[in-house]
Every structure is written in C-alpha cells, then in structure tokens.
Amino acid sequence: MDRIKIIGGSRLSGQIPISGAKNAALPLLIASLLTDDRLTLKNVPNLADVNLLMRILRNHGVDLAVDGKRPGPKQHIGETFHLTARDIVDTTAPYELVSRMRASFWVLGPILARMHQTRVSLPGGCAIGTRPVDLHLEGLKALGADIEIENGYVVAKAPGGLVGNKVVFPKVSVGATHNVLLAAALAKGETVIENAAREPEIGDVAECLVKMGVEIEGIGSSTLRIQGRDRLEGAVHTVLPDRIETGTFAMAVAATGGDVTLTGTRADLLQNALDTLAKTGAEITTTPSSIKVTRNGADILPVSVETQPFPGFPTDLQAQFMALMTRATGTSVIRETIFENRFMHVQELVRLGAEISMHGDTATISGVGALHGAQVMATDLRASVSLVIAGLMADGETTINRVYHLDRGFEQLEQKLTACGAKIERVTGD
Ligand code: UD1
Numbered sequence: 001m002d003r004i005k006i007i008g009g010s011r012l013s014g015q016i017p018i019s020g021a022k023n024a025a026l027p028l029l030i031a032s033l034l035t036d037d038r039l040t041l042k043n044v045p046n047l048a049d050v051n052l053l054m055r056i057l058r059n060h061g062v063d064l065a066v067d068g069k070r071p072g073p074k075q076h077i078g079e080t081f082h083l084t085a086r087d088i089v090d091t092t093a094p095y096e097l098v099s100r101m102r103a104s105f106w107v108l109g110p111i112l113a114r115m116h117q118t119r120v121s122l123p124g125g126c127a128i129g130t131r132p133v134d135l136h137l138e139g140l141k142a143l144g145a146d147i148e149i150e151n152g153y154v155v156a157k158a159p160g161g162l163v164g165n166k167v168v169f170p171k172v173s174v175g176a177t178h179n180v181l182l183a184a185a186l187a188k189g190e191t192v193i194e195n196a197a198r199e200p201e202i203g204d205v206a207e208c209l210v211k212m213g214v215e216i217e218g219i220g221s222s223t224l225r226i227q228g229r230d231r232l233e234g235a236v237h238t239v240l241p242d243r244i245e246t247g248t249f250a251m252a253v254a255a256t257g258g259d260v261t262l263t264g265t266r267a268d269l270l271q272n273a274l275d276t277l278a279k280t281g282a283e284i285t286t287t288p289s290s291i292k293v294t295r296n297g298a299d300i301l302p303v304s305v306e307t308q309p310f311p312g313f314p315t316d317l318q319a320q321f322m323a324l325m326t327r328a329t330g331t332s333v334i335r336e337t338i339f340e341n342r343f344m345h346v347q348e349l350v351r352l353g354a355e356i357s358m359h360g361d362t363a364t365i366s367g368v369g370a371l372h373g374a375q376v377m378a379t380d381l382r383a384s385v386s387l388v389i390a391g392l393m394a395d396g397e398t399t400i401n402r403v404y405h406l407d408r409g410f411e412q413l414e415q416k417l418t419a420c421g422a423k424i425e426r427v428t429g430d
Contacts, residue, residue, distance in 0.1 A: 004400040004414065006391035007423035008373060011258035014420040018246050018265035019045040019411040020078045020239035024201035026103040027178045028208055028239060029053055032062055032083035033110040034185055035212060037234030043078035044239055048407045049101055056097045056104045060111065061089035078239070088115050095121035095152060101408075105133060106175060108154060109183030112145055117157045122149070135176035139167045143180070143187050164189035164228050172197050172309040177224075178205060185214045187228040196224045199310040200269050204240045211235035243269035244382070245410060246291065247317045250274065252389050252417070253293040254282040254300065255324045260420055261292045272313050273321075279303045280324065302328035302367060306335040319345040319386035326354035327393055328367035335362045345383035348376040352390050352398065373398040381409045388413070392422055399427075 020043035029050070032039040044050060054064055065082040091111050098104045098121040105123040112118045123133065137147050137154065143162040148155045164187045167180050177197040182205070184191035196202065198220060206219045212235045215227040246265040253260045254277050267274055267286040274284050274291065281301045283294040302325060307315040315338040325332045326349055336342050346356050346363060351374045355366040373396035378384030384405040391398030403426070406413055414424050 001401070002403050002429070003427045004388065004403050004406070005425050005427055006373075006388065006398045006400070008371070008392055008394040008396065008398060010256065010392070010421050010423055012253050012256050012260050012417070012420040012422060013258045015261045015263055016249050016416045016420060017263050018241045019043075021045075021201055021204070021242040021244075022047055022049055022409050023174070023199070023244070024204040025050055025239045026053055027106055027182065027201065027205045028237065029057060029081070029083065030106050030110055031182060031205060031208055031212070032057065033060060033085050033088065033107060034114060034182065035232040035234060036084070036086045037232070038082055038084045039212070039234055040236040041081045041083065042236070042238040044081045045242065045411045046079060047409060047411055048404070049103070049409060052097070052101050053104055056093060056107065057083070059090055059097065060093070060107065061085055061087050091115050091118045093118070093120040098123055103175065105136070106179050106182065108136065108156060109140055109179040110186070112140065112156045112158060113162050113183040113186035116159055116161055119153045119155050121153050135169055135171060135173045136179045139169065139176055139180035139193075140183060142167045143183055143191065162187035162228075164191040164226070166192045166194065169193070169195040171195075174199050174202065177202050181205060181209070181224060181226065184226040184228055185209050185212070185232060186230075189228060191226045191228065193224040193226070194222070196222050197309060198222055200240060200243060208235060208237040211237055241265040241269065244314065244316045246270055247273045247314070248320050248385050248389070248410070249416070250277055250282070250284075250291065250293045251317070251320045251324050252392060254280060254295050255327065255389050255393050257295045257297065258420070259292070259294045259296070261290055263290045265289070265291060267291050270314070272311055273317050276303055276305055276313060276321070280328070300324060300328045300367070302330040302332035304333040307338050309338070315339060315342060316382050318342065319382045320389055322346070322356070322363060322365060323349060323386040323389040323393070325365045326356070326368060326371060326390065328365070331364060331366050333362060333364050337361065344379035345386045348379070348383070348387055349390055351376050352394050354390070370395055372396060375399045375401065378402045378405045381405050385410060385413070388424070392417070392424070
C-alpha cells in the first residue's frame with residue numbers, strides 16, 4: 001500500500017493549478033444517464049472516485065470516450081469525457097460497486113426517472129458517521145416512486161414515470177438535492193425543491209441540466225423550481241473548480257508560510273473559508289480566476305469555526321483548518337455540525353504533537369510551538385490531507401499510511417506541492 005513521506009519545514013511558493021471539482025464531476029457524470037444523446041464534460045479530474053463511478057456507469061450502459069492530454073502540473077487542463085447512455089442495459093447498481101463510494105447512490109433518481117424502475121445498493125463511502133439516505137428516498141417518493149428496501153437494496157418503481165411535486169427537505173443534504181434534482185429533470189411537470197442545498201456543485205449540475213433542455217429557476221438559492229422534460233438533449237459543460245482543493249492548498253500555505261497563487265479557481269466558491277484564513281493572519285488577494293495566499297513570518301492567530309452548509313464554513317475543510325490551528329498562538333474551538341464522527345484526524349494530529357481535547361461535536365485546540373514528524377494513518381479523504389498539512393509544518397519526517405484515501409479526491413497532490421518547494425514523495429509498495 002502506498003505511503004507518503006514528508007520532510008516538514010519548507011515554505012511553499014509558486015503556482016498551483018486547481019482541478020475540476022470532484023463533487024461536481026460525480027453528479028455531472030451521473031447526469032449522462034438522463035439522455036440517449038452525448039454529454040461532453042470538460043475539466044474532469046483524474047481521481048479514483050471518478051474512475052470508480054465510471055465503472056458503475058459503464059455497467060448501466062454508459063459509453064465513454066476520453067480526450068485531453070495533461071501537459072504537466074503547471075498547466076492543468078483536465079480531461080474531456082464524452083458520455084453516451086444510448087440504452088440503459090442494466091438498472092441495478094450492485095453492492096460491490098456502490099458500497100465503495102457513497103455518491104454512486106445518486107444514480108437512483110436518474111435511472112428511476114428514465115427507466116421507471118431501478119435497484120440500487122445502499123451506499124458506503126467515508127466512515128464519517130451514519131450517513132442515512134432517508135431524505136433521498138422521501139424526496140423520490142414525493143415524485144411518485146414506490147420504494148422498498150430488500151436485502152440491502154433500494155428497489156424503486158414508478159410504472160407511469162415520475163411526476164413533479166413539492167419536495168420540502170427537513171434538513172439540508174447535498175446528495176438528496178442532487179438525487180431529486182436529477183430525477184425531476186425527467187419527471188412530468190414542475191418539481192419545487194425547498195431547503196435545497198446551495199453548494200456550488202448543485203448549481204453546476206443545474207446549469208448543465210439547463211443546457212440539456214431543462215428549465216430551472218432559483219439556481220444558487222434554497223428553492224429550486226424545475227420543469228421536467230420527456231427527453232433531454234446532449235450538452236457540453238465544463239466542471240467548475242474544486243473549492244475544497246482550493247481551500248486545502250490555501251490552508252497549506254497559511255500553515256507553512258510562503259506565497260502561492262492558486263490558478264483556475266474562484267474566491268466566491270469558498271469566501272467563508274478565505275475570510276476565516278484571513279483572520280488567522282494570512283493575506284489573501286484575489287482576481288476573478290485566481291487566489292494568492294501569502295504568509296510571511298506573521299503568527300498564526302487562533303480562530304474558532306463551526307461547520308455549516310454552504311455558504312458557511314465547509315465540513316470538507318474542517319480537518320485541514322484544524323491542522324493549521326495546531327500551530328496557532330492560542331486556543332481555538334472547532335465545532336462540526338454536519339457529520340457526527342468527522343474527527344478521526346484528531347488522534348493522528350495528536351501523534352504529531354498537537355494538543356486537542358474533544359467534547360461531543362467540539363474540538364478545542366491549544367496551539368503548540370512545534371509539531372514533530374511521526375508515522376500516522378489516513379482515515380478518510382479530508383482527514384488524510386489534514387495530515388499532509390500537519391506533516392508540512394512538522395519538524396523532521398512524517399509518514400502517512402493508507403494514502404489511497406487521498407487518491408479518491410486529490411489530483412496530483414504530491415506533484416502540485418513539490419512544484420512549490422514541498423519535500424513530499426510517494427513511496428509505492430507493500
Ligand atoms: C456531500 C459531499 C461531501 C460533503 C457533504 C456535506 C459529495 C460527493 N460529497 O456528501 O464531500 O462533506 O456533502 O457538505 O458531494 N443526511 C440525512 N439523511 C439523508 C442524507 C443526509 O440525515 O438522506 C445527513 C447526513 O448524515 C449528514 C448531513 O445530512 O449529517 C449532510 O449530508 P449530505 O449533505 O447528504 O452529504 P453527502 O451528500 O453525503
């Protein structure tokens with residue numbers, strides 16, 4: 001199993017090109033199931049999660065052609081995927097595939113909408129809490145689906161097709177919003193989703209559906225009004241930049257000190273996190289397509305945050321921010337309100353010398369003068385990258401085991417950091 005070795009202490013300086021967003025690419029790839037026409041997606045990141053989802057989509061009958069070459073880490077252009085689901089040859093999404101990635105559960109709505117029936121295994125994904133799917137199922141039931149759980153599978157039927165309706169989510173869920181939005185695109189008449197997630201990736205999917213012929217009002221707001229169509233057309237769409245990758249590198253620079261320009265990304269996708277970083281003493285300068293992060297010698301000031309749905313501070317940056325706070329000049333408090341068990345990085349950060357105490361959903365971090373390299377274990381996607389940030393700050397050598405979690409969501413991580421002066425390498429093997 002691959003490991004990552006880091007010799008900490010180098011400042012970062014240079015440019016990092018930001019990849020297309022994993023969390024937009026996944027539902028956009030799934031949107032290909034809605035049409036027999038060709039959907040072309042540009043700027044698709046090359047990630048383990050994308051490859052796994054493609055295995056699932058191929059199993060349903062999606063045909064894929066890829067073009068677009070990568071000229072190297074300085075000029076990232078992503079890949080272009082041409083997807084055609086002329087026929088859905090299999091309406092079952094099997095346990096062996098769905099259990100490895102939660103987002104694959106989102107095929108449920110589109111296959112049901114197009115084929116009027118589907119069987120999708122209950123999902124797996126990162127071990128960060130119970131992560132139920134009740135909101136997905138209630139939303140699809142509101143559109144007329146008849147749903148049973150049989151032997152670990154969601155069996156959904158809508159013999160006459162889905163019918164638009166009002167769906168009021170009692171809680172904000174990114175996945176449930178995607179699932180119902182995708183299904184509503186092929187439902188009869190109007191669907192109104194209230195308390196929809198407002199994450200930019202939802203907006204990106206909605207924009208793509210508009211190009212495919214769906215009328216959608218309220219994109220970017222918590223009320224989406226969707227006029228379903230009998231048949232969707234093909235489209236060409238570019239995946240928006242990855243705000244979590246952007247925020248991760250911004251935090252890495254704030255942590256190590258230095259001066260890095262993140263290119264091909266947008267500050268409005270993560271304004272709350274950037275404002276928080278500025279409060280810690282980092283300098284942030286933006287253009288419409290880049291973000292420069294600078295910290296030259298200034299202390300890291302302690303700042304407390306609470307994770308919230310967009311536009312709040314993202315849960316997907318909580319672990320990275322905690323890594324930064326381990327070296328702050330005082331005490332900060334981080335409260336996780338989205339997932340109940342998203343603190344598995346805490347014990348690993350403590351192995352590197354951090355002082356963190358936990359109480360329920362709240363971590364209290366007392367900044368220390370130095371972290372010290374050690375062996376640590378990656379436990380989930382975002383937690384693993386927080387260990388990379390901590391390793392970059394620590395004295396001496398840090399080895400991160402089980403880095404396959406990183407490959408699920410970060411494209412060319414070591415190359416991008418190395419290009420900015422980090423001493424980081426992947427050790428392949430056993
Ligand atoms: C998505 C993101 C993930 C991010 C999360 C929150 C992708 C591929 N993944 O995950 O990176 O951390 O949003 O921003 O885009 N919930 C229920 N019932 C449901 C569905 C969710 O109670 O039916 C709960 C969850 O347990 C969690 C909360 O709602 O506590 C938010 O989860 P949700 O927004 O659905 O997260 P995901 O879509 O799984």
